[in-house]
Amino acid sequence: MTEMKRNKTLILLVILVSYFMILLDNSIIFTGTVKIAEELHLTPIMLSWVNNAYALTFGGLLLVGGRLGDSLNRKVAFSMGLIIFGLGSLLVAISTTDIMMILSRAFQGVGSAILAPTTLSLLMENFEGNERTRAISAYGATAGIGASLGLVIGGLFASLLSWRDGFLINVPIAMVMLILTAIYVPSSQVHQKQSLDILGSIYSFVMMLSLIYGIVGENARWISILLFVIMLVLFIKRERNFKNPLVPLNLFTNKERLGAYIARFFYMGGMLSLWFLTPQMMQTNLGFTPLQAGIGFFPLTIVNFLVALTVSKLTHKFGNEKLLVVGIFITMVGVSGLILFSPSLGYLLGIALPMILMGVGQGLTLSPLTVSGVAEVNQQESGAASGLVNVFHQIGGSFGVSFISIISQNITDSLKSYHIAMIVTTTLIAIALVAVIILIYSKNLKIIKGR
Template sequence: MKHPGGHPDRWKILAILCLSLVLIGLDTLILNLALPSIQTDLDASSSQLQWTVDSYALAFGGLLLMAGGLSDRFGRRRLLALGLTAFALTSLGAAFANSPELLITFRALMGISAALMMPATLAIIKDVFPLEEQGKAIGIWSGAAAVGVPLGPLVSGLLLEHFWWGSLFLINVPLAAVALVGAAKLIPESRAENHPGLDLVGALLSVAGLVAIVYGLVEAPHNGWADPVTLASLTLGLALMAAFVAWERHTSKPMITIGLFLNSRYGGGALAIACTSFGLYSGLYLLTQYLQSVLELDPLGAGLRMLAIGTMMIGAPLSPRLVERLGLKATVVVGLVLCSAGLGVLAGLGVDDQTQALVGLAVFGLGMGIALPAAVDAILVVSAARQAGAGSAVADVGMQVGGALGIAVSGSLIVTLYRSELPAADQLPAGVGDTVRESLAGATAVAEQTGGATGQRLLETAQQAFVSGFAATLTVAAAVAAIGAIVSAFVLPRTRLDPDEDGPEPGEPHRETAETATGS
């Protein structure tokens, strides 16, 4: 039952949703510090390491739209509970994986489980909170995401000090159990009335297209950018995404109404989220390697330094206040400019610039905390009540697809640039040239085995090559955030709501998108 003034237990419900969100965010980056250990224990290649990270983000992002539709059709609490249960079970599988292929598989299954959870969290917020409180609730929601991001590397560092890398996944089980019990007791079931049905064709096209694109980007450094497999994969992916758009425009029951993106708040908010997420995943994917392999910190030391990005927890509660004072456009633009500036600071890192790394992380975190809640709220404001799950999924897709592409692009660029800065394989110590050129972690292992002055020179050469590629790659990420700020300045409207309206009545679609959201 919809409560006009909001559900009486809405703040307790928000706490449960935030716990679920922390669980998802925790697992997004918790694996990064363990990559060297996984590479050693499972004999994983550089490409396989990227896929252990990318498979989670890609499955998550690729299935979010379908999961949002499922939550609207079958019930948001039901999908949240199903996702939490599956997340716990697949985490157990990942913890005891004994091969890179098996770990990648379970990580993908965890991504699918997270996709079932994520749209439900925002849709439930829209259902239990009145419009005037949604901005504050989404600020807290974003703060929970901010907690999960820096906690991932920190928890990873703590566990890796005492246990094996599989322990990183076991922590998910009790957290999921607590959230599951709380959801069953407090969260009311909600679903869309007269749901038109599920768009399975659209879901398959979007998943296939994104997989093909990211596969081409991840494998390009190994196959070559001009390799037929790389070109075919990228071309196929773009063609499938074009087919997805065409299908969504003409089907009678679209997964998401494409015309909705013409709404300035909806489309502009999605773009801002994607640009922010691209920078986040690019920066943190590379920075974890920098802290461990260049600054030579242990996992716990690296995890503690990643807490600098916790300034997101300062920016997130500020965001709704800034929207009230400065307006939607100004808030998002300021946040994205700070994101770009933080990435620019990181791009200037040398071989031993620990303080600068912390400053760059802190500036980026503050910018993300400001931009993200405002952009998410803009999407929810114009989402029809009966498509709350699908509308929420658009915000989540922007985050996860932007992140997956960020990792793919940054991973591909760093490998290509790292190799270009190294001497040719035949000029490196005999028998180890390929290992050194595979990754900085490989070069570090070879340097330790070689020892002496020769090993030290090899390590310094590899570190300098990585830092050169690191700078160029993060310059690209900073440019993406800057472009997002520029486009947002032109696309987003000044205010959260039109000046002549008070917003939708509880349970009713927003006035300016009522027809579009219903597909008419």
């Protein structure tokens, strides 16, 4: 292996491991909530804010975090994200009160908001051509595997160790990634030398904060949504007239990118709901422990990983658009299988079999969605585009979980509630499929016919 190839491998490793840490934390919370509530004596409302505080700062600052690497040096921005996330993880792990826990999670979310988009923009900057396709395939695979594998790791910590260890492990990992970044990741060759749009950043933060609270909050949600609409209007007006906008509005004029953003929103709305609700269902209806529920996701995780390894070759052979359509369709079929689940079917037929289909679908979907989300973006705007990919990923997931919770909250029968949730999940993924067909697949069909 040549030194250049070895350096590229290490750069990709740093990017993927850092991204994996963010995804892992979300899943650990899912399987560790019971233990966290018991140890810190949290009320249900305070427990919900352990997740909401992280979601608010993560989602609220994603657009700013994405543009930070474009305005400054991406290596510096990435290192800042690692330091904040690592320190936030340490504070979460040593939390002794509900307030300390919630504030620590909010601080951790700031680090995630910088890390998530800069991982993707660093990848785009350091890889080109087929190398970039393979790297983005690995990045997309990490997005799927990280969330589902996190359920296994979270269950392991909750059952055998402590939920604190699930956060504490981030500290040495972040330190190692920081050292490797300093040694192997080159400084950005292209970045805009101008100050960050401060007013646009404020509008963006308030806008995203009010949107997420409108989705996950307990009180005054409609007021929050109204504030979001007002901030959105002000934000668009600012971005349209400002010389160096936080989010260049031309990113939405490309049909492929727009289709990818919409599809990612609804796809993740469905999949995060599935990751959130299915472990609970396995524990309630099949008597699984948290660890067993996490291991129960192995069919999805392993198949996802194996399929994701083939995505770059399949993309070269069939094209990104066809993979998207096939991948989302197979995911939809797999999720719809869970609508029929009953304890009499057992785990293998009722859960594992649909999960195999979901693993195939997810493996074929997330990487092509990422490719389409940053299609035809220049280097100066890659951070902003990466930020948008992560915004729709994060907001879509929060929306899906909240929307399904509202629909099923008055249903006392847990199995019936799960069936309804899976019907909604299937519908969300179907909407993602329609968006891809109309905005991405049909667009490229017209291009082919035009030739």
